Amino acid sequence: MKPRLTQYSSGAGCGCKISPKVLDQILSAAGGTASTDPRLLVGNDQRDDAAAFALDDGETVLLATTDFFMPIVDDPEQFGRIAAANAISDIYAMGGRPVLALAVLGWPLEKLPAEVAGEVLGGARKVCAEAGIVLAGGHSIDSEEPIFGLAVNGIVSRSQLKTNAGAKPGDLLFLSKPLGVGLLATAEKKGLLRDEDRGRAAASMMRLNSIGAEIAPLDGVHAMTDVTGFGLLGHLREMAEASGAIARVDFPAVPQITDLAPYLEAGAIPGGTRRNWASYGDAIDCPDESRRHILCDPQTSGGILTAIDPAHAGGLIALFEKHGLADLAQPIGEIEAAGPGATRVRVAG
Structure with a gap:
């Protein structure tokens, strides 16, 4: 019988992320975030998905990112697939094409067999192959808890580079995956997951965000990011702040992976959810818990x-439909002009 990976980890997936507020403290203590190198187009001072560095021709941009976490599922191959898809997503979220990946592996060898780590790596290789890239090597350590992820490089033309800044008042907001995987993962860990919901979260998390590379060249696309550990409100707040705007979320239009109400009632709420709200809730207008x-x-x-x-939204809707995402091909909100006060995101509907 295979070991249940989630039993060996204190966190789960992107819920392991340090909260935005604490991350700000760390970066501040590190002595600032800005770079004086003009070739660095995007660094960590912009809170974006990947670093962007202009190569010698000026038009080709190198994208670089890394992402790793502890297991969010018990199956080793699925864990590898999810971690790989999550890391590669940072490249797609900036309109790029991934070209190379390296593995980051921490493994508790006294608790879990090395062969299980091999299954994790095998799952990652399959997703890398699906993305058309090579998993070329990496680094491993003996650690107290299982940790896995990738460092990924990608390429994008400077004219198609997208960041989380640049959204304009009137822009419509679209999301290519439904919300709720954190709730389902927590429910499964607590033995509260309904039979009809088994496999839903894993299927969503293993799906590559390759659509991002096709979204970026569309006319009218002003900003992009992927939604990960800070939740929709956290990443939308970053987009609104970077764009000098406010974002309105139409809650009834936000896609949910399943009916989440029973899990809310059962208390299957990840610890990261409360940490997120404590970190950025002062900038969000959402009184409903x-x-x-x-x-x-x-x-x-x-x-x-x-x-x-909105004048170009039809092209994005057609792209969603081409990728079999017709049920997600509707706006979930809109960018509005910034007003007085600290509010960056309003939840309506």
């Missing part, structure tokens, strides 16, 4: 969030 628990739910390998001019 149950909505907050869904919108702050840490997403592992979540969807691409796109801000697009």
